[in-house]
Amino acid sequence: MVRAKAHGSHLFLPLSVLALLIVINLIKGADYFSITVINGALYGNIPNILFGASELVILAIGMTLVTASSRGQDISVGVAGAITSAVFVQVLQNSGDITWLTIAASFLVSCVVGIGIGAFNGSLVSIFRVQPMVATLILFTAGRSIAFMIDGKLSPVLANNLTSQIGGVMPGVPIQTPIILTVVFIVLVAVFLKTTNLKLYSESVGINEKAARLNGIDPAKIKFLTYMILGVCSAVAGFIAVTKAGRHDSVNLLKFVEMDAILAVAIGGNALSGGKFSISGSIIGAYTIEVLNRTFLRLEVGTETIKAFKAVFIIILMVVASPVVREYATKALRRIRSGANSGTMPKTGAPDAAAVSGPEAVAKKEV
Amino acid sequence: MRPRNAAKPKDGLSNSNLLFLIATVIFVLMYGFAILRYPGSFLQFQTFFDLFSLNAPLIIITLGISIVMIGGGIDISVGAVTGLVTMCCAVLLESRMGSIGGAVLLALSIGIAFGLLQGYLISYLEIQPFIITLAGMFLANGLLTTIHKDPLNVTLPPFVSLRDFEIVIPWLGTNNRLGNFIPLEIKPGAVVVWVLVGLLVVLMKWSRFGRNLYAVGGNSQSALMLGINVRRTKLYSYLLCGLLSGIAGFVYIMTTGAGNVGNAAGFEMKAIAAAIIGGTMLTGGVGNLFGSPVGSLTLLTINELIRAAGVNSNFQAIVSGLLLYIFIVLQSVVVWLRVRGKFSLALPSWLRSGKKEVENQG
Numbered sequence: 001m002v003r004a005k006a007h008g009s010h011l012f013l014p015l016s017v018l019a020l021l022i023v024i025n026l027i028k029g030a031d032y033f034s035i036t037v038i039n040g041a042l043y044g045n046i047p048n049i050l051f052g053a054s055e056l057v058i059l060a061i062g063m064t065l066v067t068a069s070s071r072g073q074d075i076s077v078g079v080a081g082a083i084t085s086a087v088f089v090q091v092l093q094n095s096g097d098i099t100w101l102t103i104a105a106s107f108l109v110s111c112v113v114g115i116g117i118g119a120f121n122g123s124l125v126s127i128f129r130v131q132p133m134v135a136t137l138i139l140f141t142a143g144r145s146i147a148f149m150i151d152g153k154l155s156p157v158l159a160n161n162l163t164s165q166i167g168g169v170m171p172g173v174p175i176q177t178p179i180i181l182t183v184v185f186i187v188l189v190a191v192f193l194k195t196t197n198l199k200l201y202s203e204s205v206g207i208n209e210k211a212a213r214l215n216g217i218d219p220a221k222i223k224f225l226t227y228m229i230l231g232v233c234s235a236v237a238g239f240i241a242v243t244k245a246g247r248h249d250s251v252n253l254l255k256f257v258e259m260d261a262i263l264a265v266a267i268g269g270n271a272l273s274g275g276k277f278s279i280s281g282s283i284i285g286a287y288t289i290e291v292l293n294r295t296f297l298r299l300e301v302g303t304e305t306i307k308a309f310k311a312v313f314i315i316i317l318m319v320v321a322s323p324v325v326r327e328y329a330t331k332a333l334r335r336i337r338s339g340a341n342s343g344t345m346p347k348t349g350a351p352d353a354a355a356v357s358g359p360e361a362v363a364k365k366e367v
Numbered sequence: 368m369r370p371r372n373a374a375k376p377k378d379g380l381s382n383s384n385l386l387f388l389i390a391t392v393i394f395v396l397m398y399g400f401a402i403l404r405y406p407g408s409f410l411q412f413q414t415f416f417d418l419f420s421l422n423a424p425l426i427i428i429t430l431g432i433s434i435v436m437i438g439g440g441i442d443i444s445v446g447a448v449t450g451l452v453t454m455c456c457a458v459l460l461e462s463r464m465g466s467i468g469g470a471v472l473l474a475l476s477i478g479i480a481f482g483l484l485q486g487y488l489i490s491y492l493e494i495q496p497f498i499i500t501l502a503g504m505f506l507a508n509g510l511l512t513t514i515h516k517d518p519l520n521v522t523l524p525p526f527v528s529l530r531d532f533e534i535v536i537p538w539l540g541t542n543n544r545l546g547n548f549i550p551l552e553i554k555p556g557a558v559v560v561w562v563l564v565g566l567l568v569v570l571m572k573w574s575r576f577g578r579n580l581y582a583v584g585g586n587s588q589s590a591l592m593l594g595i596n597v598r599r600t601k602l603y604s605y606l607l608c609g610l611l612s613g614i615a616g617f618v619y620i621m622t623t624g625a626g627n628v629g630n631a632a633g634f635e636m637k638a639i640a641a642a643i644i645g646g647t648m649l650t651g652g653v654g655n656l657f658g659s660p661v662g663s664l665t666l667l668t669i670n671e672l673i674r675a676a677g678v679n680s681n682f683q684a685i686v687s688g689l690l691l692y693i694f695i696v697l698q699s700v701v702v703w704l705r706v707r708g709k710f711s712l713a714l715p716s717w718l719r720s721g722k723k724e725v726e727n728q729g
Contacts (some may be wrong), residue, residue, distance in 0.1 A: 138688045141636065145685050262498070319488065319494070322493055
């Protein structure tokens with residue numbers, strides 16, 4: 001029961017933010033939820049949000065795992081997606097006529113490349129014990145140039161029916177294909193985490209590496225594995241992004257998505273310093289970012305000002321979610337409740353405050 | 368230079384100095400290789416000093432980010448803040464009441480404002496530095512495009528003369544291909560860099576704030592138990608970093624003379640890479656501020672080398688990444704060997720005697 005409560009409070013913040021944004025949108029215009037059918041597919045605000053956030057959601061899932069196990073973030077995910085999608089496009093165009101089979105084969109090749117990229121980053125993090133941000137800075141610096149070279153110095157165009165169906169709508173299916181792919185991916189990850197020990201292991205490695213080692217878990221192996229999973233995630237995200245765009249632009253494909261993915265993890269209530277995580281929080285966080293972006297567009301904020309508004313929003317959100325403010329709120333809440341009926345002691349919020357940033361939390365108590 | 372850095376009151380090298388030593392040796396080796404390969408250009412003093420003159424903003428930002436990294440934090444807003452400062456200064460200088468003094472004040476105050484905001488949120492509200500400085504980056508970017516979107520060339524006469532001002536050192540010049548003697552010219556930005564490096568090294572090495580910051584970065588909990596005001600020290604480190612981004616912004620516009628949306632874009636990652644090559648560790652508590660200019664110069668020399676070789680410009684990024692890879696692996700292996708106690712740097716006797724002298728003085 002306590003566990004369920006703690007879990008619920010984890011999701012409280014992202015869900016309330018999402019609700020707030022939807023209310024703002026509804027105030028702006030009551031037709032927010034309206035969905036129209038064009039050429040047999042559903043269009044409207046909600047499908048657009050699900051469509052636009054698909055890569056971000058997939059990357060946020062991988063980022064959550066990496067954050068939990070290695071206590072750091074991978075800033076090369078966007079670049080990795082650019083490289084894998086470049087490989088995908090090249091393999092597909094060199095394989096003769098384009099069928100479902102060749103698309104699947106090229107996708108598998110790009111996944112292998114993604115695993116390779118993950119293994120590169122993972123080996124630096126797990127074997128050489130480099131901080132994740134530094135390790136992934138290497139690919140962040142070099143990656144776009146590598147993708148450009150794979151492209152052969154042009155931006156190749158995917159002009160065929162099948163890939164545009166993957167990036168758009170399949171005949172006879174009312175929902176855009178990237179949304180379906182994202183849902184399939186989420187389900188696969190959920191099944192994977194339910195059937196394996198990965199969640200428990202990566203959490204324990206993130207909370208205390210030495211203790212995990214004493215309990216028979218190899219921290220290096222777990223970290224390596226999470227980076228390889230993130231590599232697959234970037235390959236899938238790159239695949240979706242390139243089929244959506246219809247051409248491979250090595251400079252702008254998935255640009256700055258790594259920052260949004262890290263932000264999604266943080267908004268989802270996960271500590272960026274590793275440990276316990278909730279994938280569902282990150283998914284909601286990713287959709288929240290997309291809703292936020294589209295809300296600004298809907299409120300007719302100028303495109304040049306959007307970033308500043310986004311920053312202010314993030315700062316307010318992080319201040320509200322910060323351990324200090326949260327502790328004040330918990331204390332105030334406790335006082336109110338004990339005034340009302342002095343029997344129950346609410347426990348919400350306390351586990352989260354302890355989970356966020358270990359040494360600082362202790363330092364705070366000392367003060 | 369080396370003996371002084373090798374000299375420390377206790378015997379052996381600290382991690383900070385060891386990593387700095389590696390960076391310096393590699394930089395010297397690389398520059399030596401560049402001289403051997405392209406003696407025509409790299410042997411000139413002008414080429415060496417141009418590295419400072421043209422890249423002064425990057426080196427200043429690297430100093431700021433190194434300070435934050437020594438304190439165990441990270442600041443990825445520096446590049447965006449620098450860009451914002453250049454644009455604000457350009458707009459101010461182009462307006463009717465523009466003056467150089469006002470632009471300097473504006474640059475410093477923008478830097479301090481960002482540093483104060485981020486530092487307060489990070490140290491007193493305990494929010495993760497990555498997220499807050501990411502938001503700071505978005506904020507600076509958004510404000511930059513809100514203020515002015517198009518490139519803005521500053522035409523204020525005193526500023527133009529400042530932009531074109533160069534310090535001429537006649538005795539260090541070189542003969543050009545025609546045999547004419549050209550004296551060495553240094554931009555004021557390079558002087559700003561040297562002054563800042565000197566000031567900050569003294570600050571980090573001998574001031575209470577500097578020592579406190581190393582302690583906080585190494586282990587904030589034990590620093591707290593030693594009676595150090597951890598929060599204030601962290602706040603000051605971010606404040607200093609913001610201030611340095613402001614200075615970097617002014618130096619940037621002093622060098623290029625134009626405000627542009629793309630100014631200093633992507634500098635944050637370059638600065639982090641340079642700081643890492645210079646021997647600062649992201650975990651905190653390890654780093655030598657002399658290493659930051661060395662790290663940036665290493666990156667810049669590689670770029671110059673590739674430009675001199677005349678290959679595809681995409682190789683610049685790839686080789687920079689490769690260089691970063693080599694450094695990171697080297698650092699990690701050396702630190703690992705040190706922890707295992709299998710690695711010791713045997714100093715030659717003349718180095719050791721120099722160390723004793725310093726010890727006696729101290």
